[in-house]
Amino acid sequence: MYTDTDRCVRAVQSKDARFDGWFFTAVRTTGIYCRPSCPAVPPKVENMTFLPSAAACQQAGFRACKRCRPDTSPGSPEWNARADAVARAMRLIQDGVVDREGVPGLAARLGYSTRQVERQLNAELGAGPLALARAQRAQTARLLIETSGLPMGDVAFAAGFSSIRTFNETVREVFALAPGELRLRAEKANRHVPRVPGTISLRLPYRAPLNPENLFGHLAATAVPGVEEWRAGAYRRTLRLPYGTGVVALSPRPDHIGCQLALTDLRDLTIAISRCRWMLDLDADPEAVDEQLRADPLLAPLVDKAPGRRVPRTVDAAEFAVRAVLGQQVSTAAARTHAARLVAAHGEPVADPDPEGGLTHLFPSPQALTALDPRSLALPASRRTTLTTLVGALADGSLPLGIDSDWEAARARLNELPGFGPWTTEVIAMRALGDPDAFLPSDLGVRRAAKELGLPSTPAALTARAAGWRPWRAYAVQYLWATDAHPVNHLPV
Known part of the structure; x- marks a missing residue:
């Protein structure tokens, strides 16, 4: 879609949230990239360029908008509606395979060489698997910075970064704020929101409309005792994850899904979020x-x-x-x-x-x-x-x-x-x-x-x-x- 300039311009000018995640708008004069529904005044058409992924924007030197937070937009619906190699690769990257197994592990699962995977992802998404995984690590880091009280060193390694230095540099580059500044902004914005000890609370976005009746009704009615339950307006279940275990509580809200996660190993955060989004078909x-x-x-x-x-x-x-x-x-x-x-x-x-x-x-x-x-x-x-x-x-x-x-x-x-x-x-x-x-x-x-x-x-x-x-x-x-x-x-x- 990002190659259809006229359609993208119309979506940006009308602030159409249906296209969030389909493409991203990078503004040459400001060095910022946004989701189509960004509430800011739309830039001049001649200053816009359209890219297929947050990773492509970051790789081109653009930083995330602080108002619309494009890194938290719903994922592209294409990856869950297709069965080709690129779609399968994106689902695996979202599930943390590159962080756990590297690009060779991703390629082996797909049955391709690493060069073929790199070429296909770059051709369609403007970024290779390492850049896509890096963008995901940045988003995970932001979630942990804003929703937990973990020391920054623990946040860095839980998000998948190999060093504190890389973590600090990536956060500054992507969000134009140091990790400490991100946390301070979040604390000011959420000072009246109670925090449940030992859990990470976040919002899972989706494209409207969403009818929760059959979605949560099916999960609740077929819940296996001990593994799943419906309680206090939330579907709760246990999770088997690569590094440990978890318990998630998911509750429908008018404009998002409320999500509370308790994990034995925070390195599983990205994977847990991805699997919850997949289960609820949120993309x-x-x-x-x-x-x-x-x-x-x-x-x-x-x-x-x-x-x-x-x-x-x-x-x-x-x-x-x-x-x-x-x-x-x-x-x-x-x-x-x-x-x-x-x-x-x-x-x-x-x-x-x-x-x-x-x-x-x-x-x-x-x-x-x-x-x-x-x-x-x-x-x-x-x-x-x-x-x-x-x-x-x-x-x-x-x-x-x-x-x-x-x-x-x-x-x-x-x-x-x-x-x-x-x-x-x-x-x-x-x-x-x-x-x-x-x-x-x-x-x-x-x-x-x-x-x-x-x-x-x-x-x-x-x-x-x-x-x-x-x-x-x-x-x-x-x-x-x-x-x-x-x-x-x-x-x-």
């Missing part, structure tokens, strides 16, 4: 999705009634795959019961930082589940075989599932496993892998809703009709599910 472009779905006259009333539905995802693809098998052909309550038994027997205990909370365990890893006795499962023999085969494939790495997965390759591998039909494969593609075009034409709720709306209700006919909804069929499923009175479609009281 989606609801305007584009809803416009496409409104083109179907039978679907349009559902979209107009409650626009901005997101696809509820997961923080752990392997966990969701196991839960999908447990949920085959049983009720939501039965699936929760089966999952809770696995958690009690094989989950790793954790301490809930909230004394009134009910979180007790991490969901068991595939490696831990290889020790389970299939006879202990209150499941049909065929389902036991499906589960143990899945767990084995996840544990030995022959079935890699994650945000970087090739969607079609993952589908093909899942379909090779015993007991995996179209419904299980597609629900994993939708909620664990994040494919926005995953579709469930055989799902009972989808078929029932389709029949009530006058849409074809047989899987083959519905799939043919849904061709017009592509590439957003996963979102169409959310609108169809919403016609049911099931608890997954409503915020808990």
Whole structure:
């Protein structure tokens, strides 16, 4: 989009927040870069230049605007709507892979050489993987500076910097303020905001509209006891992270998602934020999705009634795959019961930082589940075989599932496993892998809703009709599910 100058200029002059994260406006005369919705007076057109990423702006010598804070804008919706190498690379960078494994580790996961990855990212984003990771470290540092009382040395290493000097230089270069000055400004602005000891409180931005009903309703209604809960207006769950564990509380607000994180190792902050944003589908472009779905006259009333539905995802693809098998052909309550038994027997205990909370365990890893006795499962023999085969494939790495997965390759591998039909494969593609075009034409709720709306209700006919909804069929499923009175479609009281 950043190459369409006229469109970018119109977005900046109208301060259109829908384009935040799509591109950034760099101003040659001031050396500042902004998000399109910056409240400042728009610069002259001849002084604007448009760049595809904050990293590209920083690499070109521009610093972040202090008013609109472009480094905290929602991410580009492209990276979660595409399955090519660049999109997969961006999802991995956001998940902290470059900081943990370096550029060679990123390239190995993608199946490319480091030179190919560098070339593709520079061509599309104007910055290579190191620059993109550096921009992310700067944003993490800012969050820790402004939301915690940690000493600056601890902030530097938690954000992923290799030295205090690099940390200080980067913060000054990107934000035009020293770390101490950033903290002082934040303390003055938030002096009346209570700080919960041991937690990091932040706001997760999104593109409006966002309908929280099915998003939080689904997460709450399917919550596994001990791992997840809905309490005091927030969805809470435990997190397994690269360096330690965490507990997050997420609550819907009119213009953001409130997020409280308690981490055993602050180096996991970037990854935890990325996974929470992924789970809540916060980088989606609801305007584009809803416009496409409104083109179907039978679907349009559902979209107009409650626009901005997101696809509820997961923080752990392997966990969701196991839960999908447990949920085959049983009720939501039965699936929760089966999952809770696995958690009690094989989950790793954790301490809930909230004394009134009910979180007790991490969901068991595939490696831990290889020790389970299939006879202990209150499941049909065929389902036991499906589960143990899945767990084995996840544990030995022959079935890699994650945000970087090739969607079609993952589908093909899942379909090779015993007991995996179209419904299980597609629900994993939708909620664990994040494919926005995953579709469930055989799902009972989808078929029932389709029949009530006058849409074809047989899987083959519905799939043919849904061709017009592509590439957003996963979102169409959310609108169809919403016609049911099931608890997954409503915020808990």
